[in-house]
Amino acid sequence: MKDFADNDTIAAIATPPGEGGIGIVRISGENAGFVADKFFKPVKKGFSVIDFKTHQAVYGKVIDDVGNVIDEALCIAMWAPNSYTKENVVEIQSHGGSLVVHRILELALSHGARMAEPGEFTKRAFLNGRLDLSQAQSVMDIIQARTDASLRMAAGHLQGAFSEEIKSMRHDILEIIAHLEASIDFPEDDIEDVAKQEAEEKICKIKDRIDEILKTFHTGRILREGLMTAIIGKPNVGKSSLLNALLREERAIVTDIPGTTRDSLEEYANIKGVPLRIIDTAGIRETQDKVEQIGVEKSVSYLQRADLILALFDISRPLSTEDEEIINMLEGKKGIILLTKKDLPKEIDVDDLKDKLHGDFKYIYISTLNKEGLKDLEDEIVSRVYSGNSGQAEGCFVSNLRQAEALKAAKKHLEECLNTIKMDMAEDFIVIDVRSAWEKLGEITGDTVDEDIIDQIFSQFCIGK
Known part of the structure; x- marks a missing residue:
């Protein structure tokens, strides 16, 4: 089933871009040892990479073609079939500077390896029978x-x-x-x-x-991709405060000035193991500010695409025309209605609000000031995501x-x-x-x-x- 030509040798940087303590260049293929031996020189004289015992780290230096030392490094050979790809694999572990690892990769490419394609190491592991396709993904x-x-x-x-x-x-x-x-x-x-x-x-x-x-599948897709969650409401209803409470950090600016959030903020929150892809939208209202208008339009767009809607209504203020507009947008949808500012005197008739909202909604009173209702919200989110799968192991989703x-x-x-x-x-x-x-x-x-x-x-x- 192999589709790579003549078992050619590939190389790539295996660590993320940027600076770090360690950078790794990975080489895989029949000639991986010979390629690495051209530029990695062990401190122990007369000792070449192809003589290394499998899975043992060897200290040495990376040398360029004119004899200059590029870096001190460790070299680990993993001989076939006992490697990730089931081929001969050599990894050079150097200091994690971007220039260093790129120089080492250039040396590997100049001595017979070719640049690996995206996912090619794992693809070879699949083609060589080490992983099936589900495992590879x-x-x-x-x-x-x-x-x-x-x-x-x-x-x-x-x-x-x-x-x-x-x-x-x-x-x-x-x-x-x-x-x-x-x-x-x-x-x-x-x-x-x-x-x-x-x-x-x-x-x-x-x-x-x-x-x-x-x-x-519903649960598995969410655990893999995150639950796209739109927080919507009129300005100054507590959307950014809710975002900060779910993230457990001060990510969004919170003031009593309407329209503070003029664009959409997107963050990931961990809600009892469920990854929430939270979008804190601009407050929905009529505005002459062109920037804020764009933010409001994006808010409406996210409302249509969200997996979960968290719609906020401030119970300390009577329903406004802005609230009525949001109620119309929620027609026939499902989500969670959050009745915010529970710590303040109630100024709206919640039963009247329920009569106006036509859809599948759960109602939760919250106060981000004293954290009331947040646990109920988290429990409801987890319940919706797992929806009867809580007794099964996630590994079979x-x-x-x-x-x-x-x-x-x-x-x-x-x-x-x-x-x-x-x-x-x-x-x-x-x-x-x-x-x-x-x-x-x-x-x-x-x-x-x-x-x-x-x-x-x-x-x-x-x-x-």
Whole structure:
């Protein structure tokens, strides 16, 4: 399945851009040791990189082509197949200056390596059988995880928890195919009806398992990408105060002057393991300020696209025309209505507000001044995100659209298969649909996926991973 030419040797910087304590240049391929040996010289004389024991750090110096010392560094060789890519891998660990690591990379490229493409190290790990496609995709999810729950899900995928569930279903489907084909090949044994009955029972169980997994997609996608949350309300209703309370830091400017937030602020908050992608929007009101007008337009746009709406109403002030406008915008939507400034005397009829709001809303009283109601808000957010999946391990959640679409397609083929059985059609027709479901599940692990899809997936990775 390998698609890289002649097992060529690749190199890239494996650490983030900028300055740091350590910078790593990674080299992978059959000639990785020979490439590194051209410019890394161990302190121990007469000792070359290709003589290194696997997985042992060796101290030495990086030397350019005219003998100048670039840096002192450690070199670690990881010989095939005991490496990330299952190829020969050499890592040079130098000081983390941007110039230093780029000079080392240039030396590797000048001595026979080529620049790695985005995600090519992980792609080679997949093509060489070290990881399946679901595990490979989880590598970037681990890098990008923003909460413990996100990390647990990504780590579970990397360890193969999700893949094992998919492989188990594919194994069960193969057994169904084998029994059906046996009844086709040996009609004299009169096992046709038994094979169909057993196939129907097993297919129903597999379809139910797919349904249970698909129920986790909402949660899995949020843990992976974050819950896009729009905080909306009229000016000076407490939006920025809420943002600061959720972030547990003074991120947004808070004053009693209306219109302080003229643009949208976007931050990530960790709400009991749920990554909230919070957008603090400009206060919605009529204004002559062109900059603020743009901010209000963006607020309305975010309201339409948000996964979760937090709409704020100040109960210490009567409903205004601005509140009425927001009420109209919320028509038919769902979210959480936050009745702010609970610590002040109530000036609005909350029942009247509820009558005006037509949608699926939860009402929570809060006061960001004394932190009242914030725990109730956090509990409601977590409840909405997990929605019945709290008892399941995050490592088995569906985490991206490609996986979900493959599962839905497999389920559809199984449903068609059940219809075929009910119509008492021949086993050949049943096998066609069952095999199609098996192939769709294989797209998740990469066993039956097209090369173009593989290239597209790994192109989204960073270079060096």
